Amino acid sequence: MGYERINFEADSGRAVDDEKLQRALVNVTNRFRSARQKASSEVPGWDELRTLGREIKKETIENLDRYLLMLEENVMKAGGQVHWARDGEEACAIIIEIARKNGVKSAVKSKSMATEEVELNAALEKAGIRAVETDLGEYIIQLAGEHPSHIIAPAVHKTKDDISRLFSEKLGIPYLSEPEELTKVARERMRSEFLSAGMGISGANFAVAETGTIVIVENEGNARLTTTVPRIHVALAGIEKIIPRYNDLSVFLTLLARSATGQKSSTYVSFITGPRRKTDKDGPEEFHLVLLDNGRSGILANEQTRESLYCIRCGACLNNCPVYRKVGGHSYGWVYSGPIGAIINPQLLGIDKAPELPFASSLCGACRDVCPVKIDFPRVLLELRHEVKESKAEKGKGMELLIERLSFRLWRTIVTHEKLYGTFSTLMYYLQKPFRGKGGNLGSLPYPFSRWTRDRDFPAIARTPFRERWKKLEKEIGQGGAGKGIR
């Protein structure tokens, strides 16, 4: 699929200027953050649980070939069919083929990042198959013709007023201002879709190799409807979604709900093993699992960034990221946003398609600290930055790279020699004078530093360096030393 190059700089600039979006981002990320904080602190051994989650994922990914075969075997044993898709196009083609074979004209979909990734809706539409998103947030996004801006709260960038207008305009109903009323309209509209759809399409939060079970976590019940009511159920899952054993779910379900929304358990968790049994009274007659590679095996091949595949898509890294909290999901240019988007978008799309994303981070590590499987985001980001700098596109900028390299080498020499550093900072103190703005900060610097001051001030260098002040303070306080005196 011909994805455009992601333009993080331009898109995030617009997002920062969007006041409505800024309010929405503060609101949602704060709520999710405090909920996660509370829910995780209730579990003694939360940190050990995260470690365990990480280790299980690590072992699974490192034996992925074996577990994929085990999963395939057990899905088939349960009467399901397994399909393999190298890329998004193939995944769409497989699903369209299943639909055609069964004369399906309309399909209901429950929330799935993988189907967003392969742009399934557009492909189905092209093939003449109606696809209705049934998660309320996704439904809103689909009506608006937009993309999700948060992994678990796709319509977070839309205000109540936006949604009221959208419903009124697209559904031809009066303006409804209450969320309850809007939700009721969605319920009624979608009930009839569920009852008439020939096919239900879902993602999968986990796929259990040992039993061939697909696990879907949700709050609304639309995934239950999607996987229960239509005659055919198709689940699309990335090959990294596997967990080895049934029991491992107690670890991951505890981690996922608490990390994502701060719930102790999501409202509904469905564990689906094959189609309905002969004696069952309901459930789909056919179950298809489509296993999607789409660049994942490429991530696997890079030992330095392989842990990107441990992600269980909880969204905690988004809510806790100072960058995501300002720029929102759409700035990341593709389905995955926030720190996880910054590491997997460049790897799945190709580093030349998203060269800015590994730099869209302050490397503060807040993402790593909340990640339920302890992905070491800063380390992976640094590795990807290195790859960007080594990539062909960057090599083209020979002169710029050379200057950058020399500057950093010079900087390294300065900061590792105390005397030199002292002289340098004194020199800078005098050199900065013409650039000092009203607040005393440096508001506008010449190239290349103008790239910093274009968007924010640079703090001015103090007359008395910290080292000097510290020495003075130590003397004043006396024998104990400054460090001991300050409490």
Add this chain to the structure above:
Amino acid sequence: MKDSREEILRKVKLGLYGDPKHKDGDISSRDSGRDFAKEAEELLRDRIIIADKLLEQFIKELLNVNTGVREAHGKEELRDFITGLVHENGVSSFVMWESESLNSLGLKELLKGEGLRQIISNDKNEIAEAGIGITGADYAIADTGTLVLLTDESKPRSVSLLPPIHLAIVRKSDIMTDISELFIILKQRLDTGQSVPSCMTFVTGPSRTADIELNLTLGVHGPKELHVIITE
């Protein structure tokens, strides 16, 4: 599509071992041989709830997730709760699991006696028309206020899903401490040769969404109300 399968497996092996011809037999080096399930159990078991606090904890969690809960001491009270519930909500029809434990409670006769129509059809449209869906629960989890429903021929999925009200009758003895205890039992079932059900569902409260400015709204797709009656 056979080619895709081979190609993906080849790429996975190439990525992991640097060798696409890697045989399944020689991967043990990457397998730690650790018993993760056991470790998880021990870790999660730190939170063990004292037996007589189980019920208290379960009720507390149910209330936390907007669920109505009553404790029925004896059949008489159970019947009173149920008739009360259906009349308060103006329910005129019901659909119900055909499980033995539910049948033994005589609820069908009770509700029919109260003038309610039972929907026996397996048709999704008709089940969706029922005013209330009544199920048991194979297990319940005190730690999270969760009902565990296992699908089989007498326990269809739609009953707890399509009607606007879901009532679950839970036996006290089926309440587990937490999810790890549940999975130990499920694993035992597996090890003794019982097959995994086509569908297992965890239900924790009524259907909810917060997709409109994070306003909590109940009943977006599944039942708007969930009621639990705990029996001896």
